[in-house]
Amino acid sequence: MNYENKSLTIKSWAEDDRPREKLLLKGKAALSDAELIAILIGSGNRSETAVDVSKKILNSIDNSINKLGKLSVLDLQKFKGIGEAKAISIITALELGRRRRLEQALELPxxxxxxxxxxxxxxxxxxxxxxxxxxxxxxxxxxxxxxxxxxxxxxxxxxxxxxxxxxxxxxxxxxxxxxxxxxxxxxxxxxxxxxxxxxxxxxxxxxxxxxxxxxxxxxxxxxxxxxxxxxx
Missing domain, CATH: 3.40.140.10 (Cytidine Deaminase, domain 2)
Structure with a gap:
Protein backbone atom coordinates (compact mmCIF):
# COMPACT_ATOMS: atom_id res chain seq x y z
CA MET A 1 0.00 0.00 0.00
CA ASN A 2 1.26 3.48 -0.91
CA TYR A 3 0.75 5.46 2.29
CA GLU A 4 2.06 8.65 0.70
CA ASN A 5 -0.55 8.73 -2.05
CA LYS A 6 -3.29 7.60 0.29
CA SER A 7 -2.83 10.72 2.41
CA LEU A 8 -3.54 12.90 -0.61
CA THR A 9 -7.01 11.52 -1.40
CA ILE A 10 -10.00 13.63 -0.36
CA LYS A 11 -11.70 10.61 1.23
CA SER A 12 -8.90 10.41 3.79
CA TRP A 13 -9.52 13.97 4.98
CA ALA A 14 -11.64 14.94 7.96
CA GLU A 15 -15.29 15.09 6.89
CA ASP A 16 -15.44 18.88 7.34
CA ASP A 17 -12.61 19.27 4.83
CA ARG A 18 -14.24 17.29 2.03
CA PRO A 19 -15.84 19.69 -0.48
CA ARG A 20 -19.06 17.72 -1.05
CA GLU A 21 -19.58 17.02 2.63
CA LYS A 22 -18.65 20.59 3.50
CA LEU A 23 -21.31 21.87 1.10
CA LEU A 24 -23.94 19.63 2.70
CA LEU A 25 -22.95 20.55 6.25
CA LYS A 26 -22.19 24.23 5.91
CA GLY A 27 -23.81 25.34 2.65
CA LYS A 28 -22.37 26.38 -0.71
CA ALA A 29 -21.20 29.80 0.52
CA ALA A 30 -18.73 28.11 2.89
CA LEU A 31 -16.73 26.62 0.01
CA SER A 32 -13.79 28.34 -1.64
CA ASP A 33 -13.62 28.67 -5.43
CA ALA A 34 -11.09 25.84 -5.50
CA GLU A 35 -13.38 23.57 -3.49
CA LEU A 36 -16.30 24.25 -5.83
CA ILE A 37 -14.15 23.41 -8.86
CA ALA A 38 -12.90 20.29 -7.05
CA ILE A 39 -16.49 19.06 -6.83
CA LEU A 40 -16.83 19.55 -10.59
CA ILE A 41 -13.72 17.58 -11.50
CA GLY A 42 -14.21 14.90 -8.82
CA SER A 43 -10.59 13.80 -8.54
CA GLY A 44 -7.05 15.06 -8.96
CA ASN A 45 -3.99 13.13 -10.07
CA ARG A 46 -1.58 10.72 -8.39
CA SER A 47 0.26 13.46 -6.52
CA GLU A 48 -2.44 16.11 -6.03
CA THR A 49 -6.00 16.18 -4.74
CA ALA A 50 -8.83 17.69 -6.75
CA VAL A 51 -8.57 20.79 -4.54
CA ASP A 52 -4.82 21.07 -5.21
CA VAL A 53 -5.38 20.84 -8.96
CA SER A 54 -8.16 23.42 -8.74
CA LYS A 55 -5.92 25.80 -6.81
CA LYS A 56 -3.21 25.39 -9.43
CA ILE A 57 -5.65 26.27 -12.20
CA LEU A 58 -6.90 29.33 -10.32
CA ASN A 59 -3.39 30.49 -9.44
CA SER A 60 -2.48 30.45 -13.12
CA ILE A 61 -5.24 32.98 -13.88
CA ASP A 62 -4.82 35.25 -10.86
CA ASN A 63 -7.69 33.51 -9.04
CA SER A 64 -10.16 35.11 -11.45
CA ILE A 65 -13.42 33.26 -12.13
CA ASN A 66 -14.00 35.55 -15.11
CA LYS A 67 -10.69 34.44 -16.63
CA LEU A 68 -11.52 30.82 -15.85
CA GLY A 69 -14.68 31.19 -17.96
CA LYS A 70 -12.53 32.17 -20.94
CA LEU A 71 -10.29 29.10 -20.87
CA SER A 72 -10.81 26.52 -23.60
CA VAL A 73 -10.87 22.73 -23.26
CA LEU A 74 -7.29 22.64 -24.53
CA ASP A 75 -6.20 25.32 -22.03
CA LEU A 76 -7.59 23.30 -19.13
CA GLN A 77 -6.14 20.02 -20.37
CA LYS A 78 -2.66 21.46 -19.87
CA PHE A 79 -3.08 20.82 -16.15
CA LYS A 80 -2.14 17.34 -14.95
CA GLY A 81 -5.26 15.42 -14.02
CA ILE A 82 -7.62 17.43 -16.23
CA GLY A 83 -8.88 15.44 -19.19
CA GLU A 84 -11.45 16.40 -21.77
CA ALA A 85 -14.46 15.39 -19.64
CA LYS A 86 -13.28 17.39 -16.61
CA ALA A 87 -12.49 20.42 -18.77
CA ILE A 88 -15.96 20.27 -20.31
CA SER A 89 -17.52 20.09 -16.82
CA ILE A 90 -15.73 23.28 -15.77
CA ILE A 91 -16.63 25.12 -18.98
CA THR A 92 -20.26 24.01 -18.73
CA ALA A 93 -20.59 25.22 -15.13
CA LEU A 94 -19.10 28.63 -15.97
CA GLU A 95 -21.36 29.00 -19.02
CA LEU A 96 -24.43 28.21 -16.92
CA GLY A 97 -23.33 30.91 -14.48
CA ARG A 98 -22.96 33.42 -17.33
CA ARG A 99 -26.41 32.55 -18.68
CA ARG A 100 -27.90 32.92 -15.21
CA ARG A 101 -26.50 36.46 -15.00
CA LEU A 102 -27.85 37.22 -18.46
CA GLU A 103 -31.29 35.90 -17.53
CA GLN A 104 -31.34 38.04 -14.40
CA ALA A 105 -30.34 41.06 -16.48
CA LEU A 106 -33.16 40.46 -18.95
CA GLU A 107 -35.64 40.50 -16.09
CA LEU A 108 -34.76 44.09 -15.15
CA PRO A 109 -37.73 46.07 -16.45
Missing amino acids: KITSSKAVFNIMQPIIGELQHEEFWIIFLNNSNKVLYKQQSSKGGLTGTLVDVRMVFNKAIELYATAIILCHNHPSGKLQPSNADKLITTKLKKAGETLDIKVLDHLIITENAYFSFADESLM
Missing part, protein backbone atom coordinates in the same frame (compact mmCIF):
# COMPACT_ATOMS: atom_id res chain seq x y z
CA LYS A 110 -36.72 49.61 -15.57
CA ILE A 111 -33.58 51.73 -15.77
CA THR A 112 -33.01 53.67 -12.56
CA SER A 113 -29.27 54.33 -12.74
CA SER A 114 -26.11 53.77 -14.76
CA LYS A 115 -25.43 50.75 -12.54
CA ALA A 116 -28.70 49.19 -13.73
CA VAL A 117 -27.55 49.62 -17.34
CA PHE A 118 -24.23 47.99 -16.50
CA ASN A 119 -26.00 45.03 -14.90
CA ILE A 120 -28.04 44.54 -18.06
CA MET A 121 -25.27 44.94 -20.60
CA GLN A 122 -22.16 43.50 -18.90
CA PRO A 123 -23.22 39.86 -19.44
CA ILE A 124 -23.85 40.66 -23.11
CA ILE A 125 -20.77 42.68 -24.10
CA GLY A 126 -18.51 42.98 -21.06
CA GLU A 127 -16.29 39.99 -21.85
CA LEU A 128 -16.17 40.18 -25.65
CA GLN A 129 -12.82 40.37 -27.43
CA HIS A 130 -14.24 42.67 -30.10
CA GLU A 131 -16.16 45.93 -29.85
CA GLU A 132 -19.94 46.14 -30.13
CA PHE A 133 -22.26 49.15 -29.96
CA TRP A 134 -25.73 48.62 -28.49
CA ILE A 135 -28.81 50.78 -28.00
CA ILE A 136 -31.33 50.39 -25.17
CA PHE A 137 -34.74 51.82 -26.13
CA LEU A 138 -36.93 53.15 -23.30
CA ASN A 139 -40.51 54.34 -22.85
CA ASN A 140 -41.47 57.44 -20.90
CA SER A 141 -41.21 55.50 -17.62
CA ASN A 142 -37.66 54.45 -18.44
CA LYS A 143 -38.79 50.85 -18.89
CA VAL A 144 -36.82 48.82 -21.40
CA LEU A 145 -38.69 48.32 -24.65
CA TYR A 146 -35.91 46.67 -26.59
CA LYS A 147 -32.14 46.22 -26.84
CA GLN A 148 -30.39 46.13 -30.18
CA GLN A 149 -26.86 45.70 -31.44
CA SER A 150 -26.21 48.67 -33.68
CA SER A 151 -22.76 47.67 -34.91
CA LYS A 152 -20.02 45.16 -34.45
CA GLY A 153 -16.36 45.80 -35.10
CA GLY A 154 -12.82 44.82 -34.37
CA LEU A 155 -10.64 45.86 -31.49
CA THR A 156 -10.21 49.36 -32.91
CA GLY A 157 -13.81 50.50 -33.01
CA THR A 158 -17.26 50.28 -34.61
CA LEU A 159 -19.38 52.21 -37.08
CA VAL A 160 -22.80 53.40 -35.96
CA ASP A 161 -25.61 54.24 -38.40
CA VAL A 162 -27.50 57.13 -36.79
CA ARG A 163 -30.50 56.72 -39.11
CA MET A 164 -30.97 53.07 -38.18
CA VAL A 165 -30.80 53.90 -34.47
CA PHE A 166 -33.62 56.42 -34.65
CA ASN A 167 -35.69 54.46 -37.17
CA LYS A 168 -35.91 51.72 -34.56
CA ALA A 169 -36.70 54.24 -31.82
CA ILE A 170 -39.57 55.65 -33.86
CA GLU A 171 -40.83 52.15 -34.68
CA LEU A 172 -40.92 51.32 -30.95
CA TYR A 173 -42.39 54.71 -29.93
CA ALA A 174 -39.38 55.07 -27.65
CA THR A 175 -39.01 58.39 -25.84
CA ALA A 176 -35.38 57.85 -24.81
CA ILE A 177 -32.36 55.75 -25.62
CA ILE A 178 -29.14 54.77 -23.84
CA LEU A 179 -25.95 54.08 -25.77
CA CYS A 180 -23.59 51.28 -24.72
CA HIS A 181 -20.40 49.87 -26.09
CA ASN A 182 -17.55 47.80 -24.73
CA HIS A 183 -13.82 48.39 -24.63
CA PRO A 184 -12.05 45.02 -24.99
CA SER A 185 -8.83 46.74 -23.92
CA GLY A 186 -10.30 47.27 -20.45
CA LYS A 187 -9.71 51.02 -20.61
CA LEU A 188 -12.63 53.10 -19.40
CA GLN A 189 -11.68 56.53 -20.71
CA PRO A 190 -13.80 57.59 -23.73
CA SER A 191 -11.99 58.20 -26.99
CA ASN A 192 -12.59 61.23 -29.21
CA ALA A 193 -14.65 58.95 -31.46
CA ASP A 194 -16.80 57.95 -28.47
CA LYS A 195 -17.43 61.61 -27.65
CA LEU A 196 -18.22 62.49 -31.27
CA ILE A 197 -20.80 59.71 -31.75
CA THR A 198 -22.42 60.66 -28.44
CA THR A 199 -22.77 64.27 -29.54
CA LYS A 200 -24.00 63.24 -33.00
CA LEU A 201 -26.71 60.94 -31.62
CA LYS A 202 -27.73 63.44 -28.96
CA LYS A 203 -28.24 66.21 -31.55
CA ALA A 204 -30.18 63.85 -33.83
CA GLY A 205 -32.35 62.84 -30.89
CA GLU A 206 -33.14 66.43 -30.00
CA THR A 207 -34.55 66.97 -33.50
CA LEU A 208 -36.86 63.96 -33.06
CA ASP A 209 -37.64 64.67 -29.39
CA ILE A 210 -35.98 61.40 -28.36
CA LYS A 211 -33.61 61.87 -25.45
CA VAL A 212 -30.18 60.27 -25.30
CA LEU A 213 -29.96 59.74 -21.54
CA ASP A 214 -26.49 58.24 -21.25
CA HIS A 215 -23.61 56.50 -22.97
CA LEU A 216 -21.85 53.72 -21.11
CA ILE A 217 -18.44 52.28 -21.85
CA ILE A 218 -18.43 48.77 -20.42
CA THR A 219 -15.52 46.52 -19.53
CA GLU A 220 -15.36 43.18 -17.78
CA ASN A 221 -15.62 44.58 -14.24
CA ALA A 222 -16.44 48.27 -14.49
CA TYR A 223 -18.06 51.00 -16.55
CA PHE A 224 -17.85 54.69 -17.46
CA SER A 225 -21.05 56.73 -17.64
CA PHE A 226 -21.11 59.94 -19.69
CA ALA A 227 -24.12 61.13 -17.66
CA ASP A 228 -22.47 60.44 -14.30
CA GLU A 229 -19.40 62.39 -15.46
CA SER A 230 -21.55 65.32 -16.73
CA LEU A 231 -20.54 64.73 -20.34
CA MET A 232 -24.06 64.51 -21.77
Whole structure:
Protein backbone atom coordinates (compact mmCIF):
# COMPACT_ATOMS: atom_id res chain seq x y z
CA MET A 1 0.00 0.00 0.00
CA ASN A 2 1.26 3.48 -0.91
CA TYR A 3 0.75 5.46 2.29
CA GLU A 4 2.06 8.65 0.70
CA ASN A 5 -0.55 8.73 -2.05
CA LYS A 6 -3.29 7.60 0.29
CA SER A 7 -2.83 10.72 2.41
CA LEU A 8 -3.54 12.90 -0.61
CA THR A 9 -7.01 11.52 -1.40
CA ILE A 10 -10.00 13.63 -0.36
CA LYS A 11 -11.70 10.61 1.23
CA SER A 12 -8.90 10.41 3.79
CA TRP A 13 -9.52 13.97 4.98
CA ALA A 14 -11.64 14.94 7.96
CA GLU A 15 -15.29 15.09 6.89
CA ASP A 16 -15.44 18.88 7.34
CA ASP A 17 -12.61 19.27 4.83
CA ARG A 18 -14.24 17.29 2.03
CA PRO A 19 -15.84 19.69 -0.48
CA ARG A 20 -19.06 17.72 -1.05
CA GLU A 21 -19.58 17.02 2.63
CA LYS A 22 -18.65 20.59 3.50
CA LEU A 23 -21.31 21.87 1.10
CA LEU A 24 -23.94 19.63 2.70
CA LEU A 25 -22.95 20.55 6.25
CA LYS A 26 -22.19 24.23 5.91
CA GLY A 27 -23.81 25.34 2.65
CA LYS A 28 -22.37 26.38 -0.71
CA ALA A 29 -21.20 29.80 0.52
CA ALA A 30 -18.73 28.11 2.89
CA LEU A 31 -16.73 26.62 0.01
CA SER A 32 -13.79 28.34 -1.64
CA ASP A 33 -13.62 28.67 -5.43
CA ALA A 34 -11.09 25.84 -5.50
CA GLU A 35 -13.38 23.57 -3.49
CA LEU A 36 -16.30 24.25 -5.83
CA ILE A 37 -14.15 23.41 -8.86
CA ALA A 38 -12.90 20.29 -7.05
CA ILE A 39 -16.49 19.06 -6.83
CA LEU A 40 -16.83 19.55 -10.59
CA ILE A 41 -13.72 17.58 -11.50
CA GLY A 42 -14.21 14.90 -8.82
CA SER A 43 -10.59 13.80 -8.54
CA GLY A 44 -7.05 15.06 -8.96
CA ASN A 45 -3.99 13.13 -10.07
CA ARG A 46 -1.58 10.72 -8.39
CA SER A 47 0.26 13.46 -6.52
CA GLU A 48 -2.44 16.11 -6.03
CA THR A 49 -6.00 16.18 -4.74
CA ALA A 50 -8.83 17.69 -6.75
CA VAL A 51 -8.57 20.79 -4.54
CA ASP A 52 -4.82 21.07 -5.21
CA VAL A 53 -5.38 20.84 -8.96
CA SER A 54 -8.16 23.42 -8.74
CA LYS A 55 -5.92 25.80 -6.81
CA LYS A 56 -3.21 25.39 -9.43
CA ILE A 57 -5.65 26.27 -12.20
CA LEU A 58 -6.90 29.33 -10.32
CA ASN A 59 -3.39 30.49 -9.44
CA SER A 60 -2.48 30.45 -13.12
CA ILE A 61 -5.24 32.98 -13.88
CA ASP A 62 -4.82 35.25 -10.86
CA ASN A 63 -7.69 33.51 -9.04
CA SER A 64 -10.16 35.11 -11.45
CA ILE A 65 -13.42 33.26 -12.13
CA ASN A 66 -14.00 35.55 -15.11
CA LYS A 67 -10.69 34.44 -16.63
CA LEU A 68 -11.52 30.82 -15.85
CA GLY A 69 -14.68 31.19 -17.96
CA LYS A 70 -12.53 32.17 -20.94
CA LEU A 71 -10.29 29.10 -20.87
CA SER A 72 -10.81 26.52 -23.60
CA VAL A 73 -10.87 22.73 -23.26
CA LEU A 74 -7.29 22.64 -24.53
CA ASP A 75 -6.20 25.32 -22.03
CA LEU A 76 -7.59 23.30 -19.13
CA GLN A 77 -6.14 20.02 -20.37
CA LYS A 78 -2.66 21.46 -19.87
CA PHE A 79 -3.08 20.82 -16.15
CA LYS A 80 -2.14 17.34 -14.95
CA GLY A 81 -5.26 15.42 -14.02
CA ILE A 82 -7.62 17.43 -16.23
CA GLY A 83 -8.88 15.44 -19.19
CA GLU A 84 -11.45 16.40 -21.77
CA ALA A 85 -14.46 15.39 -19.64
CA LYS A 86 -13.28 17.39 -16.61
CA ALA A 87 -12.49 20.42 -18.77
CA ILE A 88 -15.96 20.27 -20.31
CA SER A 89 -17.52 20.09 -16.82
CA ILE A 90 -15.73 23.28 -15.77
CA ILE A 91 -16.63 25.12 -18.98
CA THR A 92 -20.26 24.01 -18.73
CA ALA A 93 -20.59 25.22 -15.13
CA LEU A 94 -19.10 28.63 -15.97
CA GLU A 95 -21.36 29.00 -19.02
CA LEU A 96 -24.43 28.21 -16.92
CA GLY A 97 -23.33 30.91 -14.48
CA ARG A 98 -22.96 33.42 -17.33
CA ARG A 99 -26.41 32.55 -18.68
CA ARG A 100 -27.90 32.92 -15.21
CA ARG A 101 -26.50 36.46 -15.00
CA LEU A 102 -27.85 37.22 -18.46
CA GLU A 103 -31.29 35.90 -17.53
CA GLN A 104 -31.34 38.04 -14.40
CA ALA A 105 -30.34 41.06 -16.48
CA LEU A 106 -33.16 40.46 -18.95
CA GLU A 107 -35.64 40.50 -16.09
CA LEU A 108 -34.76 44.09 -15.15
CA PRO A 109 -37.73 46.07 -16.45
CA LYS A 110 -36.72 49.61 -15.57
CA ILE A 111 -33.58 51.73 -15.77
CA THR A 112 -33.01 53.67 -12.56
CA SER A 113 -29.27 54.33 -12.74
CA SER A 114 -26.11 53.77 -14.76
CA LYS A 115 -25.43 50.75 -12.54
CA ALA A 116 -28.70 49.19 -13.73
CA VAL A 117 -27.55 49.62 -17.34
CA PHE A 118 -24.23 47.99 -16.50
CA ASN A 119 -26.00 45.03 -14.90
CA ILE A 120 -28.04 44.54 -18.06
CA MET A 121 -25.27 44.94 -20.60
CA GLN A 122 -22.16 43.50 -18.90
CA PRO A 123 -23.22 39.86 -19.44
CA ILE A 124 -23.85 40.66 -23.11
CA ILE A 125 -20.77 42.68 -24.10
CA GLY A 126 -18.51 42.98 -21.06
CA GLU A 127 -16.29 39.99 -21.85
CA LEU A 128 -16.17 40.18 -25.65
CA GLN A 129 -12.82 40.37 -27.43
CA HIS A 130 -14.24 42.67 -30.10
CA GLU A 131 -16.16 45.93 -29.85
CA GLU A 132 -19.94 46.14 -30.13
CA PHE A 133 -22.26 49.15 -29.96
CA TRP A 134 -25.73 48.62 -28.49
CA ILE A 135 -28.81 50.78 -28.00
CA ILE A 136 -31.33 50.39 -25.17
CA PHE A 137 -34.74 51.82 -26.13
CA LEU A 138 -36.93 53.15 -23.30
CA ASN A 139 -40.51 54.34 -22.85
CA ASN A 140 -41.47 57.44 -20.90
CA SER A 141 -41.21 55.50 -17.62
CA ASN A 142 -37.66 54.45 -18.44
CA LYS A 143 -38.79 50.85 -18.89
CA VAL A 144 -36.82 48.82 -21.40
CA LEU A 145 -38.69 48.32 -24.65
CA TYR A 146 -35.91 46.67 -26.59
CA LYS A 147 -32.14 46.22 -26.84
CA GLN A 148 -30.39 46.13 -30.18
CA GLN A 149 -26.86 45.70 -31.44
CA SER A 150 -26.21 48.67 -33.68
CA SER A 151 -22.76 47.67 -34.91
CA LYS A 152 -20.02 45.16 -34.45
CA GLY A 153 -16.36 45.80 -35.10
CA GLY A 154 -12.82 44.82 -34.37
CA LEU A 155 -10.64 45.86 -31.49
CA THR A 156 -10.21 49.36 -32.91
CA GLY A 157 -13.81 50.50 -33.01
CA THR A 158 -17.26 50.28 -34.61
CA LEU A 159 -19.38 52.21 -37.08
CA VAL A 160 -22.80 53.40 -35.96
CA ASP A 161 -25.61 54.24 -38.40
CA VAL A 162 -27.50 57.13 -36.79
CA ARG A 163 -30.50 56.72 -39.11
CA MET A 164 -30.97 53.07 -38.18
CA VAL A 165 -30.80 53.90 -34.47
CA PHE A 166 -33.62 56.42 -34.65
CA ASN A 167 -35.69 54.46 -37.17
CA LYS A 168 -35.91 51.72 -34.56
CA ALA A 169 -36.70 54.24 -31.82
CA ILE A 170 -39.57 55.65 -33.86
CA GLU A 171 -40.83 52.15 -34.68
CA LEU A 172 -40.92 51.32 -30.95
CA TYR A 173 -42.39 54.71 -29.93
CA ALA A 174 -39.38 55.07 -27.65
CA THR A 175 -39.01 58.39 -25.84
CA ALA A 176 -35.38 57.85 -24.81
CA ILE A 177 -32.36 55.75 -25.62
CA ILE A 178 -29.14 54.77 -23.84
CA LEU A 179 -25.95 54.08 -25.77
CA CYS A 180 -23.59 51.28 -24.72
CA HIS A 181 -20.40 49.87 -26.09
CA ASN A 182 -17.55 47.80 -24.73
CA HIS A 183 -13.82 48.39 -24.63
CA PRO A 184 -12.05 45.02 -24.99
CA SER A 185 -8.83 46.74 -23.92
CA GLY A 186 -10.30 47.27 -20.45
CA LYS A 187 -9.71 51.02 -20.61
CA LEU A 188 -12.63 53.10 -19.40
CA GLN A 189 -11.68 56.53 -20.71
CA PRO A 190 -13.80 57.59 -23.73
CA SER A 191 -11.99 58.20 -26.99
CA ASN A 192 -12.59 61.23 -29.21
CA ALA A 193 -14.65 58.95 -31.46
CA ASP A 194 -16.80 57.95 -28.47
CA LYS A 195 -17.43 61.61 -27.65
CA LEU A 196 -18.22 62.49 -31.27
CA ILE A 197 -20.80 59.71 -31.75
CA THR A 198 -22.42 60.66 -28.44
CA THR A 199 -22.77 64.27 -29.54
CA LYS A 200 -24.00 63.24 -33.00
CA LEU A 201 -26.71 60.94 -31.62
CA LYS A 202 -27.73 63.44 -28.96
CA LYS A 203 -28.24 66.21 -31.55
CA ALA A 204 -30.18 63.85 -33.83
CA GLY A 205 -32.35 62.84 -30.89
CA GLU A 206 -33.14 66.43 -30.00
CA THR A 207 -34.55 66.97 -33.50
CA LEU A 208 -36.86 63.96 -33.06
CA ASP A 209 -37.64 64.67 -29.39
CA ILE A 210 -35.98 61.40 -28.36
CA LYS A 211 -33.61 61.87 -25.45
CA VAL A 212 -30.18 60.27 -25.30
CA LEU A 213 -29.96 59.74 -21.54
CA ASP A 214 -26.49 58.24 -21.25
CA HIS A 215 -23.61 56.50 -22.97
CA LEU A 216 -21.85 53.72 -21.11
CA ILE A 217 -18.44 52.28 -21.85
CA ILE A 218 -18.43 48.77 -20.42
CA THR A 219 -15.52 46.52 -19.53
CA GLU A 220 -15.36 43.18 -17.78
CA ASN A 221 -15.62 44.58 -14.24
CA ALA A 222 -16.44 48.27 -14.49
CA TYR A 223 -18.06 51.00 -16.55
CA PHE A 224 -17.85 54.69 -17.46
CA SER A 225 -21.05 56.73 -17.64
CA PHE A 226 -21.11 59.94 -19.69
CA ALA A 227 -24.12 61.13 -17.66
CA ASP A 228 -22.47 60.44 -14.30
CA GLU A 229 -19.40 62.39 -15.46
CA SER A 230 -21.55 65.32 -16.73
CA LEU A 231 -20.54 64.73 -20.34
CA MET A 232 -24.06 64.51 -21.77
